Amino acid sequence: MSTPPSTTAPEPATAPATPVLVEPTVLRAPDGTVREASVPALAPPVRRGSLAEIPFDNAREAPSEAVVSRKQPDGSWQDMTAAAFAAEVLAVAKGLIAEGLRPGDRLAIMARTTYEWTLLDFAAWAAGLVTVPIYPTSSAFQARWILQDSGAVACAVETTEQARVISQERRQLGDLTHLWQFDTGAIGHLRTRGADVPDRAVADRRAALEPATPATLIYTSGTTGRPKGCVLSHGNFFAEVDNAIELLHPVFKSVSKDPASTLLFLPLSHVFGRMVAIGCLRARVRLGHAPSIKTEDLLADLAGFRPTFLLAIPYVLEKVYNTGRATAEKLGRASSFDRAARIAQRYGQAVEAAEHGTGPGPGTGLKLARALYDPLVYRRIRAALGGRVRYAICGGSPLGDRLGAFYAGAGIQIFEGYGLTETTAAHTVTPPLKPRIGTVGWPLPGAAVRIADDGEVLLKGGQVFQGYWDAERGEPVPVLDDGWFATGDLGALDDEGYLSITGRKKDIIITSGGKNVTPAPLEDWLRAHPLISQCMVVGDNRSFITALITLDQDGLGHWRQMKKKQDVPVRDLIHDQELREALQRAVDEANRLVSRAESIRKFTVLPGDFTEESGHLTPSLKLKRDAVARDYAAEIEELYRK
Numbered sequence: 001m002s003t004p005p006s007t008t009a010p011e012p013a014t015a016p017a018t019p020v021l022v023e024p025t026v027l028r029a030p031d032g033t034v035r036e037a038s039v040p041a042l043a044p045p046v047r048r049g050s051l052a053e054i055p056f057d058n059a060r061e062a063p064s065e066a067v068v069s070r071k072q073p074d075g076s077w078q079d080m081t082a083a084a085f086a087a088e089v090l091a092v093a094k095g096l097i098a099e100g101l102r103p104g105d106r107l108a109i110m111a112r113t114t115y116e117w118t119l120l121d122f123a124a125w126a127a128g129l130v131t132v133p134i135y136p137t138s139s140a141f142q143a144r145w146i147l148q149d150s151g152a153v154a155c156a157v158e159t160t161e162q163a164r165v166i167s168q169e170r171r172q173l174g175d176l177t178h179l180w181q182f183d184t185g186a187i188g189h190l191r192t193r194g195a196d197v198p199d200r201a202v203a204d205r206r207a208a209l210e211p212a213t214p215a216t217l218i219y220t221s222g223t224t225g226r227p228k229g230c231v232l233s234h235g236n237f238f239a240e241v242d243n244a245i246e247l248l249h250p251v252f253k254s255v256s257k258d259p260a261s262t263l264l265f266l267p268l269s270h271v272f273g274r275m276v277a278i279g280c281l282r283a284r285v286r287l288g289h290a291p292s293i294k295t296e297d298l299l300a301d302l303a304g305f306r307p308t309f310l311l312a313i314p315y316v317l318e319k320v321y322n323t324g325r326a327t328a329e330k331l332g333r334a335s336s337f338d339r340a341a342r343i344a345q346r347y348g349q350a351v352e353a354a355e356h357g358t359g360p361g362p363g364t365g366l367k368l369a370r371a372l373y374d375p376l377v378y379r380r381i382r383a384a385l386g387g388r389v390r391y392a393i394c395g396g397s398p399l400g401d402r403l404g405a406f407y408a409g410a411g412i413q414i415f416e417g418y419g420l421t422e423t424t425a426a427h428t429v430t431p432p433l434k435p436r437i438g439t440v441g442w443p444l445p446g447a448a449v450r451i452a453d454d455g456e457v458l459l460k461g462g463q464v465f466q467g468y469w470d471a472e473r474g475e476p477v478p479v480l481d482d483g484w485f486a487t488g489d490l491g492a493l494d495d496e497g498y499l500s501i502t503g504r505k506k507d508i509i510i511t512s513g514g515k516n517v518t519p520a521p522l523e524d525w526l527r528a529h530p531l532i533s534q535c536m537v538v539g540d541n542r543s544f545i546t547a548l549i550t551l552d553q554d555g556l557g558h559w560r561q562m563k564k565k566q567d568v569p570v571r572d573l574i575h576d577q578e579l580r581e582a583l584q585r586a587v588d589e590a591n592r593l594v595s596r597a598e599s600i601r602k603f604t605v606l607p608g609d610f611t612e613e614s615g616h617l618t619p620s621l622k623l624k625r626d627a628v629a630r631d632y633a634a635e636i637e638e639l640y641r642k
Helices: 051-061 082-098 115-126 140-150 160-167 186-193 199-207 234-247 271-283 295-305 314-330 334-355 364-384 401-409 520-527 553-562 577-591 625-631 633-639
Strands: 025-028 034-038 066-071 077-081 106-110 130-134 154-157 178-181 214-219 229-233 261-264 286-289 309-312 391-394 413-420 425-429 447-451 456-461 467-470 475-477 485-493 499-504 532-538 545-551 600-605
Touching: 034 485, 051 082, 051 115, 051 199, 051 234, 051 271, 066 082, 066 115, 066 295, 077 082, 082 115, 082 186, 082 199, 106 115, 106 140, 115 130, 115 186, 115 199, 115 271, 115 286, 130 140, 140 160, 140 214, 140 229, 154 160, 160 178, 178 186, 214 234, 214 271, 229 234, 234 271, 234 425, 261 271, 261 295, 261 309, 271 286, 271 309, 271 413, 271 425, 309 314, 314 334, 314 364, 314 391, 314 401, 314 520, 314 553, 334 364, 334 401, 364 401, 401 413, 425 447, 447 485, 499 520, 520 532, 520 545, 520 577, 532 553, 532 625, 545 553, 545 633, 577 600, 600 633, 625 633
Parallel strands: 066 286, 106 130, 106 154, 130 214, 154 178, 261 286, 309 391, 391 413, 545 600
Antiparallel strands: 025 034, 034 447, 066 077, 214 229, 229 467, 413 425, 447 456, 456 485, 467 475, 485 499, 532 545
């Protein structure tokens, strides 16, 4: 294997043996409120090279170390060494060159979370290409827009159905000259095609890449209008993952007897999953892929792989909690589970207070109570996640104080973060040595957060993108103001620099009485309820606040079984008095978060759910508020009839 000398910055020789706590520097407004927080970088900036070097650096420095694990037909997991993975990357990169792809060409990937996705990503970079993710559930129109706008010359899909979606749009995709399919042997085809290409051809293309070179175009979900392509460079990813690896020491470097490992099940088409996959290869953390997120499939994969940490969104952690409680209720132990949950929450809060110096930590009685419930409840929660999970990186939407404290008390430390596609995923994250439940943490080392006069969150740092893709110019259009990116999110910094996100600027509801209402806290709280799948708060230019609620099928199925109402049709069940009383209690709890003027006065239960397929959710599960309001206009009007 011919490779040029390493061009990426090596891990610092003085890398800390334990997590380093570097507190933010905060700047205050004249009224004393914190308006800006920044944290110095923990990792040196990468001055040369690209992400393409990671597999080859690993192969040279630790050739026999397991970096990837692949699921076998019998359900077992087989490790792949750094040397073997680099050889695969090289072979596929040569195939891409043999197929005529040139440096800078865009290669789209439309697949679930699979080994082939990560392999092709790194092979494309090694061949000097720019990768363009497409969600595997995208419609033909969505896929065509991304392929057209990016000017992709090649596309790799996973399945025949995805190939059909792309094929029916080929007439309008003049730039697209290659379409490959993973499950019909695309990777093998590329290996064969590249057999006669010299290794040096790949080495030369790698050597031409720099940190400023675009690595990927990731299209935003598009809650309104057409998605925009975010141009993320190799340097953006290095700034993100290198500082995250140093900060989240127990996650990526493992301080237990179990080597660090994670099973990735969130979409690689989303920047969150992509960042962790790159971080794992960079830190040589054993990485597995789980393509199915169906409950039974995912639980089986977690049990077989047994990761030490997970990348999750609140929805997954809510599901695990709600499933645990539903199981306890079926066994007649709901009250015991609820007591265990309260103890875990108190324990997690007490530990946090001790870390902040505001409390003595868990007392003897609380420790004994937690020890009592560990084998009965907490161990079962951990077992559902594979048995060895001790950490979870959580983002996408707020997890909430209740669940954050519960998981901490149950033995799983949650590192909650906040970021966007434009910031290469996390821009803030909970610091390991000083978490603050209910916030999204401090700026990632090397990053800064500023709160504008109107409450908008502004972000700055090495992971902030270059700009949005301009298809006509073939380059990004800068959008930063003196290095700051305006997120459109609303938030606040506390006295120590912890960030809390309160909502979206464009989602603010202004009632007819002039009251500004941020819907996110109410919606996030209600979505955590086992009976509720989705919620949209309504009230713009209205006299009071209302809500549209959809039902969670798993939670509803359990409720029907416990209430012996399995035979009642859903269209009748949504008017069931017992069900509405249960939902009213959930709404009453949520209303405790806000003032009377901001509280939900009335709600309606919809017979169907908001889904991506129905056009009401983006691929990253964000509400398309305009689409929901349009399609359920009659139901909304009914809520305001006297």
